[in-house]
Amino acid sequence: MKLATAAEMRELDRRTIEEFGIPGIVLMENAGRAVVSAIVHEWGAVEGKRCAIFCGKGNNGGDGLVIARRLHNMGASVSVRLFSGDMKGDAGTNLNAARRMGINIVSVSPDLSEEISEAAHADMVIDAIFGTGLSSDVGEPYAGVINMINSRARKVVAVDVPSGVNSDDGRVMGAAVHADMTVTFGLPKRGLYLYPGAQAAGRIKTAEIGIPESAIGEAAIGANLLTAARVRGLLPAREPNSHKGTYGHLLIIASSVGKTGAATLAAHAALRSGAGLVTLAVPESLNDIFEEKLTEEMTVPLPETDERSLSYAALDGLLALLEGKTAVAIGPGISRNADTARLVRELLPKLNIPAVLDADALNILSEDETPLDSMRVPVILTPHPGEAGRLLGVPAVEVQMDRPGSAITLARAHRCTVVLKGARTLVASPDGSFYVNPTGNPGMATAGTGDVLTGVISSFLAQGGIQARDAALLGVYAHGLAGDKASGVKGYAGLIAGDLVEALPQAINEI
Numbered sequence: 001m002k003l004a005t006a007a008e009m010r011e012l013d014r015r016t017i018e019e020f021g022i023p024g025i026v027l028m029e030n031a032g033r034a035v036v037s038a039i040v041h042e043w044g045a046v047e048g049k050r051c052a053i054f055c056g057k058g059n060n061g062g063d064g065l066v067i068a069r070r071l072h073n074m075g076a077s078v079s080v081r082l083f084s085g086d087m088k089g090d091a092g093t094n095l096n097a098a099r100r101m102g103i104n105i106v107s108v109s110p111d112l113s114e115e116i117s118e119a120a121h122a123d124m125v126i127d128a129i130f131g132t133g134l135s136s137d138v139g140e141p142y143a144g145v146i147n148m149i150n151s152r153a154r155k156v157v158a159v160d161v162p163s164g165v166n167s168d169d170g171r172v173m174g175a176a177v178h179a180d181m182t183v184t185f186g187l188p189k190r191g192l193y194l195y196p197g198a199q200a201a202g203r204i205k206t207a208e209i210g211i212p213e214s215a216i217g218e219a220a221i222g223a224n225l226l227t228a229a230r231v232r233g234l235l236p237a238r239e240p241n242s243h244k245g246t247y248g249h250l251l252i253i254a255s256s257v258g259k260t261g262a263a264t265l266a267a268h269a270a271l272r273s274g275a276g277l278v279t280l281a282v283p284e285s286l287n288d289i290f291e292e293k294l295t296e297e298m299t300v301p302l303p304e305t306d307e308r309s310l311s312y313a314a315l316d317g318l319l320a321l322l323e324g325k326t327a328v329a330i331g332p333g334i335s336r337n338a339d340t341a342r343l344v345r346e347l348l349p350k351l352n353i354p355a356v357l358d359a360d361a362l363n364i365l366s367e368d369e370t371p372l373d374s375m376r377v378p379v380i381l382t383p384h385p386g387e388a389g390r391l392l393g394v395p396a397v398e399v400q401m402d403r404p405g406s407a408i409t410l411a412r413a414h415r416c417t418v419v420l421k422g423a424r425t426l427v428a429s430p431d432g433s434f435y436v437n438p439t440g441n442p443g444m445a446t447a448g449t450g451d452v453l454t455g456v457i458s459s460f461l462a463q464g465g466i467q468a469r470d471a472a473l474l475g476v477y478a479h480g481l482a483g484d485k486a487s488g489v490k491g492y493a494g495l496i497a498g499d500l501v502e503a504l505p506q507a508i509n510e511i
Helices: 006-018 024-043 059-073 089-100 113-121 142-152 197-201 213-218 228-232 260-272 284-293 312-321 338-350 360-367 385-392 396-401 403-414 449-462 468-490 497-510
Strands: 050-055 077-082 104-107 124-128 156-159 181-185 203-207 223-225 249-253 277-283 298-302 327-330 355-357 379-381 417-420 426-428 434-436
Touching (some): 006 024, 006 213, 024 059, 024 124, 024 181, 050 059, 050 113, 059 124, 113 142, 249 260, 260 277, 260 284, 260 449, 260 497, 277 312, 284 298, 298 312, 312 338, 327 338, 327 449, 338 360, 355 449, 379 403, 379 468, 385 403, 396 403, 403 417, 403 426, 403 434, 417 468, 426 468, 449 468, 468 497
Parallel strands (some): 050 077, 077 104, 124 156, 156 181, 249 327, 379 417
Antiparallel strands (some): 417 426, 426 434
16 A cells, blocks of 8 residues: 655645546545544444534645534534634635534634633544644644643544644654544555654544546555555465475574574574574584574584684585575674674675575674675665664664665665664665555564564565565564564563564464
8 A cells, every 4th residue: 555745645636636627625525524434433423422623724624624514414513723714725615615504613712721621522623734734843823732632632533644743754743633543535644654653643544535546556656555465465375285395495694692592583483484494503502502492493503703603714614504595594693793793794795595684794784884785686684773773874863763764775775675673664675665564563672573573584585486575575564463463462561572473373374
């Protein structure tokens, strides 16, 4: 499903009106009708309910006035609070119609005393103040009204986008309405699915208002919401006449002293995601630990440093191990030891199978990215914001301020697929397109879930017949869904990475 920016939606609206001949006032009417329909579907009949509607001066306010008319006709007690009585065009037409119908319409009071009382006693508040048109921080009296709505209202419905949320990147522009439900039009907006805007949106409903499907299909929109339907066809088929070799052999190069858990989680996750065979390449003194930890996976002990991480002397052994493997994952718990770093840098350009690079492999590359750019195989990078920041040479907070832009910059710079982890993980491609993953929950903010993700993505990459980006899309969706399944049983607090591993088959089966 495409996710639009404000500019992309304006262009779709323009084409609908000018090229397809559908008047703007029809689109506005359809938008208002859709909001009322969503309200009734969500909360039942509105007859006798008190509804306070806050309307800005633009088209979002015009949508609010359509909603006021329709709720009024359905027997609701409606009051409209205007930030400006000087409404033009289609919005002005709807203001005149609402006034002629006898709807209570007044301007926002200077001290907000009437609004405070209205919101406190209303059954529902409808936010039709800004929509997608906000480009600067919210000032007064808007900020005061928004804060009042958040503190007083029982149920809040946002029209298109919660006022105060940047519709393109999800930033809160000083203050933002916190809605129970957002009804958005034509296409969902990026900011509704990117934090912190996603937290303000509540339940999101996308309403069809008359924009032709052909126009949407022709629109060059690079952002997408990842869905089960999108990833379902990517799952490798499980044929009756098959064996373990049919589903790939993954090599995981990982671990150092104190970090055996990272490699273990990645290996378990890879098998739980369908890989036929998994082999771990680990420091030789740790091999006995893995022999105890692992049952289904194989291990190969290799030369190590004095700090018990893989040493440069392991290079020839690793090159030999690549034979017969279908994908490789490098990084979980591998350490940043100087000799280990030399090993990673020498190995990467020599790889002949697709690779997933995570954790300390990324930190090593942040000090010298040349080996990454010398790779001749499909590559997936899976940084968290801190690792992405080190690769980009910026603080993690800067990455978080523009997650899509950061992920795309990395993907373009290194001609690879980038999985930027975090709430609403992103998958970005060098062509500038990206996907927002909606699965997952706060319970997954715990040690080891990133290692599980590495195992899941590399497992799909190893199973063959799937491109790097598609393996990443399938991996992040299944990983988040496994977290949702696990939290449904165990809750958020105390959820651990191993719970996700056990839930992976159920999540994949549901997909």
